[in-house]
Amino acid sequence: MTRWNSLLVFISLLFSIPLAIVFGSLFFPEYEVWEHLRATVLIDYIGNSFALLIGVGFFSLLIGVIPAWLVTMYRFPLSRQLEWALLLPMSVPAYIIAYTYTGALDVAGPLQVTLREITGWQYRDYWFPEVRSLGGAIAMLSLVLYPYIYLLARAAFIEQSVCVLEVSRTLGCNAFGGFRRVALPLARPAIMVGLSLVVMETLADYGTVQYFGVSTFTTGIFRTWFGLGNSLAAAQMSALLLVFVAVFLYLEKRSRKQARYHHTSSRYSSLMQQRLTKGHGVIALIICAAPLSFGFIVPVSLLINWAIDTYLDVLGKDFYLLFFNSLFLAFITSMLAVGIALFMAYSNRNNQSLLNKIMVRLVSMGYAIPGTVIAVGVLIPFAWFDNSLDNFLIENFNISSGLLISGTVFILVFAYLVRFLAVSINTIEAALVKIKPVMDEVAKTTGMHTINILRSIHMPMMRGSLLTASLLVFVDVLKELPATLILRPFNFNTLAVRTYELANEELLAEAAVPALAIVIVGIIPVIIISNSISRSRPGHG
Amino acid sequence: MDKAIEIKNISLTIEGRSILEDVSFDVREAEIACLLGPSGCGKTTLLRSIAGLEIQDEGEVWVKGVLFSDLTHHLPVEQRHIGMVFQDYALFPHMNVRDNIVFGLKNYNTKMSIQRLDELVTLFSLEKHINKYPHSLSGGQQQRVALARAMAPRPGVLLLDEPFASLDIELREQIARELRLILKLDGITTIMVSHNQLEAFAMADIIGVMNDGHLLQWDNAFDLYHKPKTEVVAGFIGEGVFISGEVINNKEVKTEIGVIQSAATHQTVIGKKVRVLIRPDDILHDDNSDMAARVVDKAFRGAEFLYTLQLESGLRILSLVPSHHDHPINEPIGIRLEIDHLVIFDEK
Known part of the structure; x- marks a missing residue:
């Protein structure tokens, strides 16, 4: 093994420590705690987590796939704008939308107050949906997670050859028949990838369910550790959660393998978007505008409204420090993530051994691990190291x-890297694939040195992807809540944590300013993603 | 015979560019027609407007006495009961051969659908492949599946968009002949689109030559070659050169290579300057001839050489000569005219 390779293995193993710890905990059974959990809350955790998954999966499919189909195939009022705007809810973290709707729909919120003023009813005279419930959590998570499905479904619909749809019409299918029998089955693998992202994000969510008081696995892990004070049992619960994620990802991969559709058509006549009649156009507009309105426009307007009321009190030295802390963490992590990803991707490219491949996959698994679980897996070994x-x-x-380490920013950055290295590795690997080895060979035949090849061929081709990778990590770190909450140094605060704290103290209006800051930064990658899709249509350069 | 398809004065403009201009033709029952023309001439657009995938600005489409489309009324694609095969076949990649073929049979009951499937599988020799997915089939097999799929619901007419373009060049003519047999057996009225005249000749009963959105001539292959109505048709079908001449009487034209006589009478004005089409098979190689021309280029075509010859005046003509007459470049060879069909156009 070369020195280069040993370094690769070392880095991969280092970032796999949390995973090893979590699974290692299974060898030290904590019968008493488990007996207690089983007797009390475990059923709730499992039941709620399942209900949440099924609910969020169903609704995000519904509000992700249908608008994707409509904006791809039809022209109606605002359809061009909706194409990219439908991605915007992605920039709102679930816990922020949860606080916002709670503020808006609570008994003391503007909606119910108005309702009472108009009708003269008293509180308890009428039924009003309770936001802080399982149903509310499903709604909140669906509203901000559907863009993953929308994004991939739309990309799949765009990629499909129009010819197969036209064939289905000549064979007697109307537009809906073509969608149901041809377009949807063809897009299924892509939609499944989107769904698996939604599932992972749902399982990873802590902020929303905690705020709504819905006991799920993630809140359970938290409570077991900090409530029961049992870190080992918390790690074992984490392992259980991971087994579930792994089984799901395996099933998803397998279902995709069976249905790896080869495009039979290499021709892409330009997509002829059908113009809808006025009535149909309005219906399509409403269907597409609903998820955007409830997932972005309404909550962001509320946030802006509250921010205007409170910014004078909130903006101050403390806030700037908060802002600086967040940016600092996000910046350091994104630079490290890109650097490490670049190293790993190149090692893998230059030496495509099975070992290297496994190492890269191992590190990429971090994205599937909820922040709470990573925090557990990071804190246990570092605390042991510090104490020893x-x-x-x-x-x-x-x-x-x-x-030495446990209470520092270092451990936080490490945990972020465990979780988000996958993001930078995937982006950079995708870019490296496009640089075919033959380009290196051509360059070598012109007498170029390796360094020059890197500088004049690879870097110009990679620059965009490096920027994208670092931005994606940057924003993910900025939004991350549970790991930060557990691992942050004493008296060290970030925008996400401050938002969480203020919201938990029922200071929803005050939480609006940091929340808005997170959302605004979060819009950047959405713009990048929507740009890269509109450029990726086959046959259009 | 009955007219199966009637196209009346179709015009179509896309984004300000005229794609079809006043195109009209009829196709008779069980006839195989071909729209032939260079790429971009509008032939595929015409086919698509018959299918209903494009909407024409003017004109009418009638199929089997049913009005498919006019200015105000357009029957949706799915109600036209038309079979269409796309250039790259566009098989459904998520379905195997069987499911692809029965896709359009949703109104059939299971027994009828199996029966129809069996018929088509036999007709197109697909027995071994019905459980395979499209990506594991060769180009020729994919084409047969696409044809079977299009023909399964017994459509009124079959539309084929460049059906041979995705096949190996060596296979095209053979497959075209086989396909013609199948279509004739089935008696289905067919319109195909092609840019390759050999495919058109092998497949079609009648051919429409298109250029620049216009239908120039609607005729059988023999007449297109020997009696082209315009210079564009003459240039597009077969090979040949134009030389200048002067009309002596309604059967003879005087040219630099001699007086050319016509079997038929032409309506023209004596003394008029015309251009005469000289095909390579009009110029015979004859060592005993007085007229000689120098070889400037030659192309070997197996049984024949296509010689480009230069006359003393500098005029160049083509000659098709059996390939045992191998003459080096620059050598003068004797030539003789033998023209059965005089093709003349007015000098511009």
Whole structure:
């Protein structure tokens, strides 16, 4: 093994420590705690997590696939704008939309107050849907997660050859028949990928369910650790959650393998969007505008409204420090993530051994691990390391090292990397694939040195992807809540954590300013993604 | 015989560009017609407007006495009961051969649908492939599946868009002949689109030559070659050169290579300057001839050479000569005229 390879293996193993810890915990059964959990809350955790998954999966499919089909195939009022605007809810973290709707729909919120004023009813005179419920959590998560499905479904619909749809029409299918019998089955593999992202995000969510008081696996892990004080049992619950994620991902992969559709058509006549009649156009507009309105326009307007009321109190030295902390963490992590990803992707490209491949896959698994689980897996080994070092130093040198790593920004960045390295690796690998080895060979025949090849061929081709990768990681870090909440150093705050704290103190209006800051930064990758799709249509350069 | 398809004065403009201009023709029952022309001439658009995938601005489409489309009324594609085969076949990649073929049979009951499937599978020799997916089939097999799929619901007419373009060149003419047999056996009225005249000649009973959105001539292959009505048709079908001449009487034209006589009488004005089409098979190689021309280029075509010859005046003509007459470039060879069909156009 070369030095280069050893480094690759070392890095991969380092970032796999949390995973190993979580699964390792299964070897130290905690019968008593589990007995207690089983008798009390475990059924709730499992039941709620399942209900949440099925609900969010169903609704995000509904509001993801249908608008994707409409904006791809038809022209109606605002359809061009909706194409990209439907991605906007992606920029709103689920916990933020949850706070916003709670503020708006609560008993004391503007909607119910108005209702009472108009009707003269008293509180309890009427039924009003409770936002802070399982149903509410399903609605909130669906509204911000559907864009994953929309994005992939739309890309799949665009990619399909129009010819197969036209064939279906000559064979007697109307537009809906063509959608149901041809377009939808063809897009299924892509839609499944979108659904699996939604499932992972749903399982990873902590902020929403915690705020709504819905007990799920993630809140359970939190409570087991900090409520029951049992980190081992928390790690075991994490392992259980991961097994579930792994089984789901395996099933998804397998279903995709069976249905790997080869496009039979290499011709792409330009997509002829059908212009809808006025009535149909309005219906299509309403169907597409609904998820955008409820997932973005309404909550962001509310946030802006509250921010206007409170920004004078909130904006101050404290807020700027918060802002700086968040940007600093996000920046450091994104730079490291891109650097490590670049190293791993290149090692894998230059030496395509099975070992290297496994190592890269191992690191990429982090994205499937909920932040809470990563926090558990990171904190246990580092706390052990810190304590051992401290004991060793005290015994031998009578010096205390204190908590060297556990209470620092370092551990936070490490946890972020475990979770988000996959994002940068995938982006960079996708870019590297496009640089065919033959380009290197051509360059070499002109007498170029490796360094020059890197500089004058690879870098110009990779620049965009490097930027995209770092931005995606940047925004993900900025939004991340549970791991930050657990691992942050004492008295160290970020925008996400501050939003969470203010919301939990029922200071929803005050939470609006940091929340809005997160949303605004979150819009950047949405713009990048929508640009890259509109350029990716086959046959259109 | 009955007219199966009537196209009346179709015009179509896309984004300000005229694609079809006043195109009219009829196709008779069980006839195979071909729209022939260079790429971009509008032939595929015409086919698509018959299918209903494009909507014409003017004109009418009638199929079997039913009005498919006029200015105000357009029957939706799915109600036209038309079979269409696309250039790259567009098989459904998520379905196997069987499901592809029965896709359009949703109104058939199971027994009828199996029966129809069996008929088509036999007709197109697909027995071994019905469980395969499209990507594992060769180009020729894909084409047969696409044809079977289009013919399964017994459509009133069959439309084929460049049906041979995705096949190996060596196979095209053979498959075209086989397909012609199948279509004739079935008696289905067919319109195909092609840019290759050899395919058109092998398949079609009648051919429409198109250029620049216009239908120039609607005729059988023999007449298109020997009696082209316009210079564009003459240039597009077969090979040949135009030389200048002067009309002596309604049967003879005087040219630089001699007086050319016509079997038929032409309506023209004596003394008029005309251009005469000289096909390579009009110029015979004859060592005993007084007239000689120098070989400037030659192309070997197996049984024959196509010689490009230059006369003393500098005029160049083509001659098709059996390939045992191998003459080097620059050598003068004797030639003789033998023209059965005089094709003349007015000098511009």
